Amino acid sequence: MPKGLDISRSSFNKNILHKKIKLLHQRLSGVFIECLPYEEFLDRQDKPDTLFYLDPPYYGTETYYKDFFTKDDFQKLASLLKNLKGYFILSINDVPEIRALFKGFHFETVQIKYSCNAKTTKQSQELIISNYGF
Numbered sequence: 001m002p003k004g005l006d007i008s009r010s011s012f013n014k015n016i017l018h019k020k021i022k023l024l025h026q027r028l029s030g031v032f033i034e035c036l037p038y039e040e041f042l043d044r045q046d047k048p049d050t051l052f053y054l055d056p057p058y059y060g061t062e063t064y065y066k067d068f069f070t071k072d073d074f075q076k077l078a079s080l081l082k083n084l085k086g087y088f089i090l091s092i093n094d095v096p097e098i099r100a101l102f103k104g105f106h107f108e109t110v111q112i113k114y115s116c117n118a119k120t121t122k123q124s125q126e127l128i129i130s131n132y133g134f
């Protein structure tokens with residue numbers, strides 16, 4: 001086990017695992033899971049009554065997803081969303097570059113706390129972007 005890993009807070013309990021898997025199985029019946037580049041997925045699923053929830057990489061963290069998501073992708077994503085038939089909600093870090101790229105859409109801000117472990121937390125602001133008012 002890696003040094004410092006705190007498993008005392010783990011919610012894993014093998015005695016209820018079977019029950020949890022059964023509930024998950026029921027919840028996911030009729031659900032299709034697809035793994036596609038965002039442009040293909042948007043194109044394939046876009047209908048007037050579709051609601052997309054988008055959780056792209058944070059602006060400035062594109063290098064975490066090398067060759068998959070670049071700064072140009074934010075521009076491309078914003079253009080695709082401008083021509084969407086359905087609805088979308090997108091959550092992202094609140095930075096001026098994102099506000100400029102997604103100008104014209106509805107913005108809401110939410111205060112959040114990041115915590116990678118129990119000892120450190122960081123206050124930050126998330127931007128919720130949508131093509132309809134709340």
Ligand SMILES: C[S@@+](CC[C@H](N)C(=O)[O-])C[C@H]1O[C@@H](n2cnc3c(N)ncnc32)[C@H](O)[C@@H]1O
Nearest residue numbers: 036037038039054055056057058065068069073
């Ligand atoms: C902030 S994470 C979202 C995590 C996810 N919502 C979750 O709760 O586990 C960003 C996600 O974007 C995905 N991603 C990166 N480039 C992509 C692309 N070109 N098309 C579709 N998804 C992409 C990554 O694989 C990653 O899962």
